[in-house]
Amino acid sequence: xxxxxxxxxxxxxxxxxxxxxxxxxxxxxxxxxxxxxxxxxxxxxxxxxxxxxxxxxxxxxxxxxxxxxxxxxxxxxxxxxxxxxxxxxxxxxxxxxxxxxxxxxxxxxxxxxxxxxxxxxxxxxxxxxxxxxxxxxxxxxxxxxxxxxxxxxxxxxxxxxxxxxxxxxxxxxxxxxxxxxxxxxxxxxxxxxxxxxxxxxxxxxxxxxxxxxxxxxxxxxxxxxxxxxxxxxxxxxxxxxxxxxxxxxxxxxxxxxxxxxxxxxxxxxxxxxxxxxxxxxxxxxxxxxxxxxxxxxxxxxxxxxxxxxxxxxxxxxxxxxxxxxxxxxxxxxxxxxxxxxxxxxxxxxxxxxxxxxxxxxxxxxxxxxxxxxxxxxxxxxxxxxxxxxxxxxxxxxxxxxxxxxxxxxx
Amino acid sequence: xxxxxxxxxxxxxxxxxxxxxxxxxxxxxxxxxxxxxxxxxxxxxxxxxxxxxxxxxxxxxxxxxxxxxxxxxxxxxxxxxxxxxxxxxxxxxxxxxxxxxxxxxxxxxxxxxxxxxxxxxxxxxxxxxxxxxxxxxxxxxxxxxxxxxxxxxxxxxxxxxxxxxxxxxxxxxxxxxxxxxxxxxxxxxxxxxxxxxxxxxxxxxxxxxxxxxxxxxxxxxxxxxxxxxxxxxxxxxxxxxxxxxxxxxxxxxxxxxxxxxxxxxxxxxxxxxxxxxxxxxxxxxxxxxxxxxxxxxxxxxxxxxxxxxxxxxxxxxxxxxxxxxxxxxxxxxxxxxxxxxxxxxxxxxxxxxxxxxxxxxxxxxxxxxxxxxx
Ligand code: SF4
Ligand code: SF4
Numbered sequence: 001x002x003x004x005x006x007x008x009x010x011x012x013x014x015x016x017x018x019x020x021x022x023x024x025x026x027x028x029x030x031x032x033x034x035x036x037x038x039x040x041x042x043x044x045x046x047x048x049x050x051x052x053x054x055x056x057x058x059x060x061x062x063x064x065x066x067x068x069x070x071x072x073x074x075x076x077x078x079x080x081x082x083x084x085x086x087x088x089x090x091x092x093x094x095x096x097x098x099x100x101x102x103x104x105x106x107x108x109x110x111x112x113x114x115x116x117x118x119x120x121x122x123x124x125x126x127x128x129x130x131x132x133x134x135x136x137x138x139x140x141x142x143x144x145x146x147x148x149x150x151x152x153x154x155x156x157x158x159x160x161x162x163x164x165x166x167x168x169x170x171x172x173x174x175x176x177x178x179x180x181x182x183x184x185x186x187x188x189x190x191x192x193x194x195x196x197x198x199x200x201x202x203x204x205x206x207x208x209x210x211x212x213x214x215x216x217x218x219x220x221x222x223x224x225x226x227x228x229x230x231x232x233x234x235x236x237x238x239x240x241x242x243x244x245x246x247x248x249x250x251x252x253x254x255x256x257x258x259x260x261x262x263x264x265x266x267x268x269x270x271x272x273x274x275x276x277x278x279x280x281x282x283x284x285x286x287x288x289x290x291x292x293x294x295x296x297x298x299x300x301x302x303x304x305x306x307x308x309x310x311x312x313x314x315x316x317x318x319x320x321x322x323x324x325x326x327x328x329x330x331x332x333x334x335x336x337x338x339x340x341x342x343x344x345x346x347x348x349x350x351x352x353x354x355x356x357x358x359x360x361x362x363x364x365x366x367x368x369x370x371x372x373x374x375x376x377x378x379x380x381x382x383x384x385x386x387x388x389x390x391x392x393x394x395x396x397x398x399x400x401x402x403x404x405x406x407x408x409x410x
Numbered sequence: 411x412x413x414x415x416x417x418x419x420x421x422x423x424x425x426x427x428x429x430x431x432x433x434x435x436x437x438x439x440x441x442x443x444x445x446x447x448x449x450x451x452x453x454x455x456x457x458x459x460x461x462x463x464x465x466x467x468x469x470x471x472x473x474x475x476x477x478x479x480x481x482x483x484x485x486x487x488x489x490x491x492x493x494x495x496x497x498x499x500x501x502x503x504x505x506x507x508x509x510x511x512x513x514x515x516x517x518x519x520x521x522x523x524x525x526x527x528x529x530x531x532x533x534x535x536x537x538x539x540x541x542x543x544x545x546x547x548x549x550x551x552x553x554x555x556x557x558x559x560x561x562x563x564x565x566x567x568x569x570x571x572x573x574x575x576x577x578x579x580x581x582x583x584x585x586x587x588x589x590x591x592x593x594x595x596x597x598x599x600x601x602x603x604x605x606x607x608x609x610x611x612x613x614x615x616x617x618x619x620x621x622x623x624x625x626x627x628x629x630x631x632x633x634x635x636x637x638x639x640x641x642x643x644x645x646x647x648x649x650x651x652x653x654x655x656x657x658x659x660x661x662x663x664x665x666x667x668x669x670x671x672x673x674x675x676x677x678x679x680x681x682x683x684x685x686x687x688x689x690x691x692x693x694x695x696x697x698x699x700x701x702x703x704x705x706x707x708x709x710x711x712x713x714x715x716x717x718x719x720x721x722x723x724x725x726x727x728x729x730x731x732x733x734x735x736x737x738x739x740x741x742x743x744x745x746x747x748x749x750x751x752x753x754x755x756x757x758x759x760x761x762x763x764x765x766x767x768x769x770x771x772x773x774x775x776x777x778x779x780x781x782x783x784x
Binding site for chain 1: 448451452454455456457458459461462467468473477547553555563564565566567569586595598599600601602603604619620621622623624625627628629630631632633635636637638639640641663664665666718721722723
């Protein structure tokens with residue numbers, strides 16, 4: 001126990017060590033977090049009237065980001081599967097980075113739900129009268145927390161073993177890894193059911209929502225990992241095997257292709273039938289009665305995804321710069337599509353046919369940025385500490401001074 | 411790698427313990443400065459909290475109050491006393507607040523004669539006055555839609571019709587409010603059971619339990635729910651002191667509300683405020699389990715229909731057209747409209763505004779109200 005506390009304190013201290021770039025990055029993030037806290041305090045005092053949400057469009061940017069992040073949290077699984085099911089050893093260490101990202105993503109997702117609440121002070125009502133299993137939101141609370149703890153356990157255990165220079169005992173983590181795989185799929189599915197279960201919102205009330213969620217998440221998550229690993233490769237001594245990046249690249253390509261296919265299927269059904277239920281889709285892609293706020297967004301998303309997919313299909317994307325560009329494009333594309341493109345149009349027009357558009361306010365954007373910055377801060381620290389542990393530079397039998405020396409040398 | 415360091419680097423420290431417990435002066439100052447700077451920045455970030463009105467915060471009793479269904483009679487009395495004191499404090503009026511229970515053998519339904527509705531929106535405003543809704547931004551439970559004849563597709567309707575004279579005979583008018591569904595999706599989705607269906611068919615909300623997630627608002631197919639995005643404002647002289655726990659007591663910021671069939675009236679034998687306000691008698695309300703009630707009669711003899719039957723919500727709110735006037739407004743209602751115009755003059759035409767929607771939209775988009783209506 002004492003040993004473990006010492007491990008934690010060393011990790012904590014290590015998170016303050018780095019070069020100028022590291023400090024600049026962390027300093028920048030901290031500033032954005034503070035701006036976000038400031039904006040949230042304003043919201044807390046004045047109510048959700050500080051956001052662009054209305055009775056007509058009652059969920060907006062927060063829930064959009066929440067949805068996107070739940071998807072991202074599955075990134076880990078896309079690495080875990082090749083490692084544990086296909087015994088692809090090269091990816092073994094990389095799994096940890098994926099799972100660390102899952103932790104950060106879930107933390108952000110939960111923060112987004114929390115800032116969306118009108119009465120966060122009554123959060124404990126969830127513990128006192130939990131409408132399970134009827135409300136999909138209660139399912140979501142369960143699966144998200146469960147996923148968070150699973151990943152905390154797996155990463156924590158593996159990293160601590162490396163620190164203690166012990167071989168991790170399979171019994172303590174392999175079963176959890178398999179549970180986590182199934183669990184990761186469940187967090188998407190439940191989050192998709194949150195929307196698709198609502199009969200009064202035809203735009204969501206479609207069986208394809210859950211598969212679309214999975215496909216787009218399995219593209220955006222690994223794409224984000226490619227970017228992280230490349231940063232690690234550039235900024236630290238950590239060796240990222242080329243093969244790992246290429247495995248991720250093929251995962252991203254396939255997932256993105258499936259995701260685009262599902263998008264087309266859905267658009268076809270909505271537009272070819274031309275039923276009254278297609279009003280929201282019409283609003284999203286073409287605008288409705290001259291209201292076109294989302295049209296430029298969705299078409300940029302489609303353009304970004306199409307170009308990214310085209311690049312990924314060619315051998316050209318083996319070049320790091322090209323691969324990174326494609327990854328950034330598709331992450332942005334999916335962020336728009338899964339976020340604004342999935343949440344907002346379901347509210348336009350309202351079930352009574354009124355058309356009210358939604359534009360997030362500045363304050364809402366600040367809160368959102370603050371949460372993103374906080375998540376990245378968490379992720380950076382986790383990665384910052386993990387790299388030396390896995391590289392054997394931070395172990396229990398070393399003095400911390402040695403670690404520091406090694407860090408400065410690295 | 412060596413540009414900035416918090417610890418003074420390996421050469422200055424001789425061992426870990428020393429580094430930890432006896433950092434050199436320079437690094438100590440640096441950490442100190444960073445800590446002070448950080449605290450100052452955090453304090454600055456938190457500064458909007460200074461404007462928090464302590465009255466807006468829940469007091470201890472409210473914070474610890476149990477869910478409506480878990481409260482004993484004594485606890486409910488205490489809760490009512492607390493609310494009474496709060497209202498007296500805030501509005502300077504002692505309200506008669508109580509908690510009327512559903513009556514045995516009663517299931518309320520509403521029936522609305524679309525041939526008689528003249529679209530004057532008197533029900534909308536009577537409801538606001540009765541139920542202590544926020545006046546700014548104004549929250550309204552009833553939305554009257556001006557519909558072209560020949561369709562029931564609400565997307566073809568106009569919510570913001572603003573005519574100097576109603577009714578316009580090329581249209582019919584369809585008021586929509588909570589339909590008190592027998593299979594309510596809003597109840598199903600609430601994560602904390604803050605909203606539920608009572609035995610008399612009314613779906614209610616415990617305003618002290620709602621966490622404000624707005625899932626129910628997304629789930630309702632009739633757009634019947636309203637959320638307090640801002641602190642509700644209600645002038646003291648407009649307060650209706652006749653109130654109950656589950657219906658029209660003043661709400662707070664961050665909770666959901668909606669039509670509750672005026673349960674503080676109807677459970678005590680009176681009619682809903684919207685019905686009493688309707689000048690043409692288009693609205694009928696009563697107990698469907700009583701076979702001799704007017705609503706039972708209507709359900710038996712008229713060709714009633716419900717909105718969006720396909721979503722399976724089983725509404726307790728029925729519409730019908732008078733068979734005698736399938737394509738016009740009931741001439742009797744037109745006469746009443748004419749009389750009202752004479753009596754009330756401009757005030758009658760001014761009853762039009764769907765103010766709630768517009769105010770909120772205007773705030774959200776930074777537009778003026780005029781622009782939003784356009
Ligand atoms: S109309 Fe809407 S709010 Fe009223 S009971 Fe039905 S689903 Fe719930
Ligand atoms: S807003 Fe309130 S009543 Fe509606 S689902 Fe959330 S907690 Fe329940």
